[in-house]
Amino acid sequence: MRAGEIAVEGVSRRFVVRARETHTLKELLIARGRAEAQEVWALRDVSVAIAPGEAVGLVGRNGSGKSTLLRLIAGIIRPTIGRVTTEGRIGSLLELGAGFHPDFTGRENVELNGALQGLSRAAIRDRFDEIVAFAELEDAIDRPVKTYSSGMTMRLGFAIAAFLEADVLLLDEVFAVGDESFQRKCFGVIAAFKERGGTILFVSHDASAVERLCDRAVLLRGGRLTFDGPVHDAITRYRRALAEDGESPAVNGSATAAGSGEARISAARLVAADDAPRDRFLAGEPFGLEVGLSGSATAPRLHVEIRDGTGLLVAEDVAETGRHGWDGADDGLTLRFDVDSPPLQFGRFEVTLALVGEDGRLLDRLPRPLPLLVYPDDESRGLVRLEGTWRRGAKDGFL
CATH class of the missing domain: 2.70.50.60 (abc- transporter (atp binding component) like domain)
Incomplete structure (x- = not known):
């Protein structure tokens, strides 16, 4: 496999959900027989092949399995059935503040995350100033992360994921907290990452963000892959799925x-x-x-x-x-x-x-x-339909 390549082959993932978590033997004995554990299949027989340099969006309703698939690719959890293979270093921002130690400073968390990705201290130091400048945390980088706002935490997390020489970026609702200025900066960094040949997997409920960022989209429904192809087609199918059973009373x-x-x-x-x-x-x-x-x-x-x-x-x-x-x-x-x-x-x-x-x-x-x-019922885009006719115009000195 080449760096940045991802292969998901026949993957299913099961979770066991209990009505009440037990921590002691007494609680276990009291709860015994009252509530049986339930099996929940978050993914069923999903296969996706992603080539190096592709930007792929994952779309679907809440509970469709998007975040579970990202976590499988990140190696955070393992599939119950099937196999996930990746090549290269993975940078992920799957959950706000995930991987940060709240008592460590921003500087210490950058160094910790870099070390976990296998980078040397010299490599981390080379990118450190760029990370801090992007996150706009020059005045707060030596404060404990637990004192950061949600926006500050997101900016630092994204900067670490984007600037520490990853081959693959996994992004889960990364723009949910950021303001418009931050979003523009993120898109600029991601565009540069794509130009360098990096691979991107992006989860978002913002259809316009998926269309701007991705070349291809995968639609999940009920844990199953129902479409893999052009972004606009995937989003159209997603909206049509939402529109099913749409009868409403007065x-x-x-x-x-x-x-x-x-x-x-x-x-x-x-x-x-x-x-x-x-x-x-x-x-x-x-x-x-x-x-x-x-x-x-x-x-x-x-x-x-x-x-x-x-x-x-x-x-x-x-x-x-x-x-x-x-x-x-x-x-x-x-x-x-x-x-x-x-x-x-x-x-x-x-x-x-x-x-x-x-x-x-x-x-x-x-x-x-x-x-x-x-x-939508066709390839048109935008909020409203633009209806008109084209005709050949007279030059009259215009050209």
């Missing part, structure tokens, strides 16, 4: 969250083209919004907003109930808003509803937003 809006109550949103739901309640759709798939209203206010306006996971407003619309038969007699009114060609490409969104009176007062608001999941 939301009852009787518990008014805010407003005067002169008009009410009595019910709301998203529906597919066949009128079946659903909250998960392919990109471009038509959907509808059905809203039940009641009350005696004079011609309120129904405000609809679609926001992404960060709260950013993506789209909005307003319905004038007076134009659709609202008579203020408290007889109730059902409205339907059809979106025949939605521009959303992929992502998790929320649909919020509010009733506003003619004088601008809030009459009612849907207590809980309606969830909306859109997942």
Whole structure:
């Protein structure tokens, strides 16, 4: 095998889980027969071949086996069945602060980690200043690690893993704590590591980070490998798996969250083209919004907003109930808003509803937003679909 090469052959990993851990003979005798140990297979028959210089992402839901696979490759645990073979030095950042002694200083932990990787003191000294500068810990490197913040600990851990001459980098949610500036620095270091021919295995729930960093992705589901190929295809399959069994009931809006109550949103739901309640759709798939209203206010306006996971407003619309038969007699009114060609490409969104009176007062608001999941159906990328046509333009001195 070449340095940086990884071979995972038919690997399965079993864990024995007990309801209550016992530490003494008395506890063992008391607990005996009350709760049987259970076997949990975190991985089943997984085979992956990674060539030197590849950047591979591991994607999947929580509990799919991603972190277990990284730990097997790192040599922290052994497979129950199968074989894992690696060649070269492995740098890993699998858990925040893992491998650090809290009572040792940052300097001592750098030296300890380098020694554990088989580096001489001279080699560690050659990279020490670079590690400290990257981690931005010049003023804290001689303090005990237990006094560091989570961000400081992550920066030091990443710097050690990235700068101590590794052939393979194993990264598990390495950007979960870092700020935007730190993430940019990490991507720069990783890019340089890739150019030198280093191998990267990266676990993250951030699809954009996986797409930016990796050339290939492995999708795990329930401990089994279900896809190994281009990153975008893996992420698309991952989102489609999340979208399975996506039928959702209507939301009852009787518990008014805010407003005067002169008009009410009595019910709301998203529906597919066949009128079946659903909250998960392919990109471009038509959907509808059905809203039940009641009350005696004079011609309120129904405000609809679609926001992404960060709260950013993506789209909005307003319905004038007076134009659709609202008579203020408290007889109730059902409205339907059809979106025949939605521009959303992929992502998790929320649909919020509010009733506003003619004088601008809030009459009612849907207590809980309606969830909306859109997942891609082709090779397109981005938050929204860019639809247009190309044509040949006139030069007119432009060129």
